[in-house]
Amino acid sequence: MTALLEAAGLTKFFGAVRAAEELSVRVDEGEMVGIVGSNGSGKTTFLNLATGYLAPDRGRILLAGRDTAGLSPRLITRLGVARSFQIPQLYLGLTVLENMLLSLAARSGRGGVWAPLYRAPWTDEGRQILERFGLEAYASRSVGELPEGGRKLLDIALAIALRPRLLLMDEPTAGVSTEDKFEVMDTLVGVLRQGRITTIFVEHDMDVVHRYSRRVLVFDQGLVIADGEPVTVLADADVRKAVLGHA
Amino acid sequence: MPDMLSVEGVWVGIKGVVVLRGIGFAVPPGGLVALVGRNGAGKTTTLKSVMGLLPLSDGRISVDGVDLARVPAYRRATLGIGYVPEDRRLIGPLTVADNLLLPAWAGGLARPSERLEWVYCLMPDVRSLAGRRAAQLSGGQQKMVALARALMSGTRLLLLDEPFEGLSPGLGDKLAATIRQVQREGLSVLLAESDVKRVAFVQETYTIERGEIARPAS
Amino acid sequence: MRLLTVIALDGLAYASWLFLVSAGLTFTYGVLRVLNLAHGNLYALGAYLGAFLVLRYAATGSAVILGYGLLLLAALVVGIIAGPLIERVFLRRVYSREEEVQLLLTFSISLILEDVVKLTWGVTPMFAEMPYTYLGRVRLGGVNYAWYPFLLTGIALAMGGLLWLTVTRTRLGKVLISVITDREISSTLGINVPRVYTLAFTLGAVLAAIGGAFTAPMFSLVPGVGADVLVISFAVIAIGGLGSIGGAALGSIVVGLARSAAVYLAPELDLFAIYFIMALVLLFRPQGFFGEIEVRRI
Amino acid sequence: MGPRPRPSPLLPLGALVLFLLAPLVLSGWIVFLLTVAWAKALAVLGVVLLLRGGLLTFGHALYYAAGAYAAGMAVKYLHVREGLALLGLALLAGVGTSALLGLLVARYRGVYFALLNLAFSMVLYGVLLKFYAITGGTDGLGLPAPPLAGLRPVAQSLRLALYDLTLVLAALLIYAAHRFSASPVGYTLRAIRDNEVRVEYMGASVWRTIYVSYVIAGGLASVAGALIGLSVGHITPDLSFWSQSGEFVFVAILGGTGSVLAPVVGSIVFEFVRNYAFELSPYTWQMTLGIVLLVIIFFLPGGLWSLSALARRLPRRGAPPPFRTSPRDGAGAAGARTADQAREPRGGR
Numbered sequence A: 001m002t003a004l005l006e007a008a009g010l011t012k013f014f015g016a017v018r019a020a021e022e023l024s025v026r027v028d029e030g031e032m033v034g035i036v037g038s039n040g041s042g043k044t045t046f047l048n049l050a051t052g053y054l055a056p057d058r059g060r061i062l063l064a065g066r067d068t069a070g071l072s073p074r075l076i077t078r079l080g081v082a083r084s085f086q087i088p089q090l091y092l093g094l095t096v097l098e099n100m101l102l103s104l105a106a107r108s109g110r111g112g113v114w115a116p117l118y119r120a121p122w123t124d125e126g127r128q129i130l131e132r133f134g135l136e137a138y139a140s141r142s143v144g145e146l147p148e149g150g151r152k153l154l155d156i157a158l159a160i161a162l163r164p165r166l167l168l169m170d171e172p173t174a175g176v177s178t179e180d181k182f183e184v185m186d187t188l189v190g191v192l193r194q195g196r197i198t199t200i201f202v203e204h205d206m207d208v209v210h211r212y213s214r215r216v217l218v219f220d221q222g223l224v225i226a227d228g229e230p231v232t233v234l235a236d237a238d239v240r241k242a243v244l245g246h247a
Numbered sequence B: 001m002p003d004m005l006s007v008e009g010v011w012v013g014i015k016g017v018v019v020l021r022g023i024g025f026a027v028p029p030g031g032l033v034a035l036v037g038r039n040g041a042g043k044t045t046t047l048k049s050v051m052g053l054l055p056l057s058d059g060r061i062s063v064d065g066v067d068l069a070r071v072p073a074y075r076r077a078t079l080g081i082g083y084v085p086e087d088r089r090l091i092g093p094l095t096v097a098d099n100l101l102l103p104a105w106a107g108g109l110a111r112p113s114e115r116l117e118w119v120y121c122l123m124p125d126v127r128s129l130a131g132r133r134a135a136q137l138s139g140g141q142q143k144m145v146a147l148a149r150a151l152m153s154g155t156r157l158l159l160l161d162e163p164f165e166g167l168s169p170g171l172g173d174k175l176a177a178t179i180r181q182v183q184r185e186g187l188s189v190l191l192a193e194s195d196v197k198r199v200a201f202v203q204e205t206y207t208i209e210r211g212e213i214a215r216p217a218s
Numbered sequence C: 001m002r003l004l005t006v007i008a009l010d011g012l013a014y015a016s017w018l019f020l021v022s023a024g025l026t027f028t029y030g031v032l033r034v035l036n037l038a039h040g041n042l043y044a045l046g047a048y049l050g051a052f053l054v055l056r057y058a059a060t061g062s063a064v065i066l067g068y069g070l071l072l073l074a075a076l077v078v079g080i081i082a083g084p085l086i087e088r089v090f091l092r093r094v095y096s097r098e099e100e101v102q103l104l105l106t107f108s109i110s111l112i113l114e115d116v117v118k119l120t121w122g123v124t125p126m127f128a129e130m131p132y133t134y135l136g137r138v139r140l141g142g143v144n145y146a147w148y149p150f151l152l153t154g155i156a157l158a159m160g161g162l163l164w165l166t167v168t169r170t171r172l173g174k175v176l177i178s179v180i181t182d183r184e185i186s187s188t189l190g191i192n193v194p195r196v197y198t199l200a201f202t203l204g205a206v207l208a209a210i211g212g213a214f215t216a217p218m219f220s221l222v223p224g225v226g227a228d229v230l231v232i233s234f235a236v237i238a239i240g241g242l243g244s245i246g247g248a249a250l251g252s253i254v255v256g257l258a259r260s261a262a263v264y265l266a267p268e269l270d271l272f273a274i275y276f277i278m279a280l281v282l283l284f285r286p287q288g289f290f291g292e293i294e295v296r297r298i
Numbered sequence D: 001m002g003p004r005p006r007p008s009p010l011l012p013l014g015a016l017v018l019f020l021l022a023p024l025v026l027s028g029w030i031v032f033l034l035t036v037a038w039a040k041a042l043a044v045l046g047v048v049l050l051l052r053g054g055l056l057t058f059g060h061a062l063y064y065a066a067g068a069y070a071a072g073m074a075v076k077y078l079h080v081r082e083g084l085a086l087l088g089l090a091l092l093a094g095v096g097t098s099a100l101l102g103l104l105v106a107r108y109r110g111v112y113f114a115l116l117n118l119a120f121s122m123v124l125y126g127v128l129l130k131f132y133a134i135t136g137g138t139d140g141l142g143l144p145a146p147p148l149a150g151l152r153p154v155a156q157s158l159r160l161a162l163y164d165l166t167l168v169l170a171a172l173l174i175y176a177a178h179r180f181s182a183s184p185v186g187y188t189l190r191a192i193r194d195n196e197v198r199v200e201y202m203g204a205s206v207w208r209t210i211y212v213s214y215v216i217a218g219g220l221a222s223v224a225g226a227l228i229g230l231s232v233g234h235i236t237p238d239l240s241f242w243s244q245s246g247e248f249v250f251v252a253i254l255g256g257t258g259s260v261l262a263p264v265v266g267s268i269v270f271e272f273v274r275n276y277a278f279e280l281s282p283y284t285w286q287m288t289l290g291i292v293l294l295v296i297i298f299f300l301p302g303g304l305w306s307l308s309a310l311a312r313r314l315p316r317r318g319a320p321p322p323f324r325t326s327p328r329d330g331a332g333a334a335g336a337r338t339a340d341q342a343r344e345p346r347g348g349r
Helices: A043-050 A073-078 A096-108 A120-132 A148-160 A178-194 A206-212 A230-235 A237-244 B043-051 B073-079 B096-108 B112-122 B124-129 B139-153 B169-184 C002-032 C039-059 C064-094 C099-121 C130-134 C148-169 C171-181 C183-188 C193-215 C225-240 C245-265 C267-284 D010-024 D028-052 D061-077 D083-105 D110-130 D155-182 D184-194 D196-201 D206-232 D242-255 D262-280 D282-299 D305-312 D339-343
Strands: A005-014 A017-027 A032-036 A058-063 A081-083 A166-170 A198-202 A215-220 A223-228 B005-014 B017-027 B032-036 B058-063 B081-084 B157-161 B188-193 B204-209 B212-217 C137-140 C143-146
Touching: A005 A043, A017 A043, A017 A058, A017 A223, A017 B139, A032 A043, A032 A206, A043 A166, A043 A198, A073 A081, A073 D196, A081 A148, A096 A120, A096 A148, A096 D184, A120 A148, A148 A166, A148 A178, A148 B017, A178 A206, A206 A230, A215 A230, A215 A237, A223 A230, A223 A237, A230 A237, B005 B043, B017 B032, B017 B043, B017 B058, B017 B188, B032 B169, B043 B058, B043 B073, B043 B081, B043 B157, B043 B188, B073 B081, B073 B096, B073 C183, B073 C193, B081 B139, B096 B112, B096 B124, B096 B139, B096 C171, B112 B124, B112 B139, B112 B169, B124 B139, B139 B157, B139 B169, B157 B169, B169 B188, C002 C039, C002 C143, C002 C148, C002 C171, C002 C193, C002 C225, C002 C245, C039 C064, C039 C099, C039 C130, C039 C193, C039 C225, C064 C099, C064 C130, C064 C193, C064 D282, C099 C225, C099 D110, C099 D242, C099 D282, C143 C148, C148 C171, C148 C193, C148 C245, C171 C183, C171 C193, C183 C193, C225 C245, C225 C267, C225 D110, C225 D242, C245 C267, C267 D083, C267 D110, D010 D028, D010 D155, D028 D061, D028 D155, D028 D184, D028 D206, D028 D242, D028 D262, D061 D083, D061 D110, D061 D206, D061 D242, D083 D110, D083 D206, D110 D242, D155 D184, D155 D206, D184 D196, D184 D206, D196 D206, D242 D262, D242 D282, D262 D282, D262 D305
Parallel strands: A032 A198, A032 A215, A081 A166, A166 A198, B017 B212, B032 B188, B032 B204, B081 B157, B157 B188
Antiparallel strands: A005 A017, A005 A058, A215 A223, B005 B017, B005 B058, B204 B212, C137 C143
């Protein structure tokens, strides 16, 4: 079987800082994979490489067998890879619903300069998606009025609205309070299962990784130092030392 | 005797979002205090506010009894505050030695060469890097140089943002030892950290959650 | 052969002039990240004040040699008064606003200064050629050429060298590099960033005014000269890369030679030649020769 | 739920009817002034559309002149007489030129965008000036009174006919611009101003959006140029000069970018004020403009149009900020304790 995402020998340096070295990752259709590692261990860099935001110094990335070398984030997105961000990337000058409508318009590929953005099928679907994320009440408010947690959710909702085959999430629960974390993740996982979206997510919170991923990759200074089930991997003393700084 | 750093009822917003909700805590003279909280809890914002990189919408920050409200950002270094940002932020095109000497050239440092020598003695690894360009260093090395740079101006108070992040365990231990040593030499230290277990060596810990001090523990 | 010599000599003169003007523009942009649309007007102010002083001085019948000092004086007066005034009173208030607002602000200052020149010196052309003619001429490769353009080249080289030495060899230069690389961290290191900004803007203004004052003896001055200068120096720094002094030097030579070639070979196309080269460079290297592309952190 | 509440079309339509009837009571020169104002408003509208995407151009007069000269040369060399055909040719020229230059310009933002446009407009200025044999140099070209839709209006009513034509054409194009603004591409343009990275990560093309908007803006300006040429009867290279581009930008900021109607308001106010002020003191005219611009930047960032919101005392929440000039991080601005922070320059990172 061809892997949905297969990265081989990815290497990326920023000056002398190693962000990725001989990084190889394989993710199959239907998986939910967590990535852990301390700050600066190369997690976000990996997402940036996988989505074409950065070009690797060496190595290659295959998407369902197709080489994505030289493709821009836009083209990779159009191949079915969506992404959410550590710091929500939103259109602060537009309303929450408009943010969502733009995602739906982009998915349809029908830009157009005459028919309005507000059109029934999109507004209906947009509101539905917002509702599932509990953002319905903010639909006609500007994004600037959304609280931080809401921005984070909208950021992910915009990616999911694209109906991707593969979703990459960068710290989906960062900035979400401890009490709400699991609720947020439950909502997310529900939507992802329903849409049968293969997911890779970067996460700081070990409990979240434990609970929601079947497989976890541990990054340390640009290397994958462990790959396996959360129970075994996260119990490993070296891993704990690398990620948490103590065994 | 006033606290070396005192933060009282500070509110700060970034891009329309309230990040700090009336936080308050203090670092006593010669104290070693940790601010512990998850990513996004407001640790970095707190340190940046002390350094004057973010405006307060309410509250008061003072260093050794001096209200910082009337001290512009660039004058705070001359109060003897050193700051190590989370992402190192060395001046890449300059050498390590130049990076260390920048606070001296900015005009706020008495006897820079003595101070430099003191820093080099404290951190011999940094001395051996002196001639290299900052951009050419590895992440761990940059982290150490950033600390060294903060020690140049930080004669009284040191603010460290996630100093252990991305360091190998060995380097982390070295760093912790250095921090304790400068504290013994009289500096007050405030460090922000996401993992409470890594700051077992500090005297006092404040937990910050969603922009509020959850519980002052010790 | 004679034609080639003339083209090369004119190109050199032209490049020197371009460098003096565009070095200031690109330097200011490099430090402040604001493109000063009033740069051309500072040039015009320098030129008019220089010409005015020289003419007044010549009327007294004194030694012409001191006229060169007057040109320099004019440039310094303009730069040192207008520079801090514009930066402290106006620009400083819009650093936190969008790039287009900053451009609009410098544009409004440009409009105001345009009329300041007209109100002060009127609209009749002004020409102070004494410093030009005083230096006499020289025979070079069969061409009878004036000395004055070489003075301009000398000044351009001196200014360029001085800037380069300052940035690479002095503490001030390192402080500048620090501010350019990371303004926020620089201020936590104790660097008075607002003062560095004022200084950099003033230096840019002085350079503009020097360019104006020392070319005043070569052309007759008419209103609107500022806009022409701005448009051409933009081409120069776009070719070299915004913010790069070396880029400005390279751009000046390229544009200078191209224009002087066009003037002799196809006079209708002189402006066209410059922008054709600029478009060509940008097509293959969008950030110019020495420009850098900024990547947004996500 | 349907589309979000739109402003009622009755008000603009009523205003249009009033303008169409205005010549009954207004003197000839005021009608002429209004013709000029409405025509130029189209060029300004192009500038406004681009500004909504955060793109400031100092060379929009390029397309203005391209339209005017396309009409002028069509008369001189192709012996086209029909006014509507001339307008069509002008539009074609504007769209063609912007489609070509847009290939290069659409990759740029900020200062590059502003000044590349300026540079190209000055090239056209130079060409128009120097190719005397073809363009008439500083003398320019004449545009004789055209027949419109085959009808040749008598001399007295020509002005009126041109006024009506300008008004109707402008109204149609403004409506089209309104549709564009509300379309996916129009919204994407505004999104680009906020966050290009996200636009690309949605799979939409930043480049294409800017390119399309640029061509539309160019087309609008070229029609404006031809209308001016027909109304004045004569065109000169000055149409492409930087000060003309600067004027468009000035009027755009004066009117504000909050509505597609704002350029009309700005343009009419501008033409009337200029008419009086210029006579009063020709040497201080630009200075006046500069000072007014400063005042708008610091005290009325939404332009004249934002006054209408003030008048209604109900600025609709969630509506796109007209011409966003407040700092992006609005927080803390209220009670900036460390006063020097507010004044400190933006980061260069």
